[in-house]
């Protein structure tokens with residue numbers, strides 16, 4: 001590892017994964033061809049896709065009603081594809097507005113049906129997760145964003161609902177144990193915690209599909225992708241391959257339960273420093289703090305530029321906060337080793353001593 005990479009997405013991947021991918025780029029599996037040069041209908045790629053799909057099923061312990069798809073277009077395409085497939089024009093979907101990504105999902109859903117904002121944390125700059133809200137009668141589904149990448153908030157209690165639950169898990173998929181079978185549809189752009197940019201995971205209950213009256217363009221129809229085992233057209237072959245390697249790596253680490261323990265350790269260490277160091281303070285409501293994206297500011301904002309420059313010198317990369325919220329954000333996804341978090345904490349201490 002050359003630097004301590006706290007990028008929010010695309011973000012760091014395990015070294016072993018990058019090493020294997022780099023070899024496959026030149027000669028995949030002794031075939032004498034790059035993985036970029038083989039047919040997506042070849043036995044070799046069919047195997048990769050099948051592995052990737054079954055690793056998702058196994059790691060998430062999904063029941064048989066679920067289908068696993070690797071699609072194009074990023075999570076942003078799912079903002080549209082979800083309501084296109086699930087919401088008729090006269091029907092209403094419930095959305096919880098916890099920030100920019102949730103708002104974008106809401107914007108797209110309104111193009112296809114009615115949207116009721118069930119709760120929102122816009123009143124305090126999305127610094128918390130709404131707690132008390134009632135699920136309106138008769139909504140088609142409820143949509144939540146389980147981790148709010150930009151503000152560093154995360155749902156620690158998944159709401160109990162009696163309608164299909166749809167979740168954007170782009171920035172915390174595979175980071176913690178959840179009963180994934182409580183959801184009806186889960187989607188995630190791969191580039192935060194699962195692989196490289198260019199592929200999106202969709203996990204969907206087959207029983208909720210095929211119920212809208214509108215015509216769905218073939219490429220946007222989940223049922224078509226299910227029927228073709230996620231190879232309806234040319235998939236993003238390399239991105240699927242690297243995701244498969246990352247999922248295998250995760251399984252070798254002991255799966256979601258093991259990685260969750262490590263993620264908790266990393267987050268606890270960093271939040272402790274933010275709370276104790278006189279120069280820094282966290283921005284998210286303490287009970288809703290994300291274990292993936294740790295957002296903080298300096299009590300004296302005039303020091304922020306100097307701290308950033310100091311981090312740069314120390315090979316700490318990617319901790320500048322999102323342009324909408326400023327300050328700092330350290331993203332500590334699955335691939336981030338504890339040592340890098342320790343290194344950041346020590347650097348914060350050193351900086352505080354110099355300015356104490």
Ligand SMILES: *Cc1c(COP(=O)(O)O)cnc(C)c1O
Nearest residue numbers: 074075076101149168170171189
């Ligand atoms: C990054 C992110 C997105 C956008 O993903 P794209 O793949 O770039 O479309 C959506 N939702 C969340 C929660 C994200 O963190």
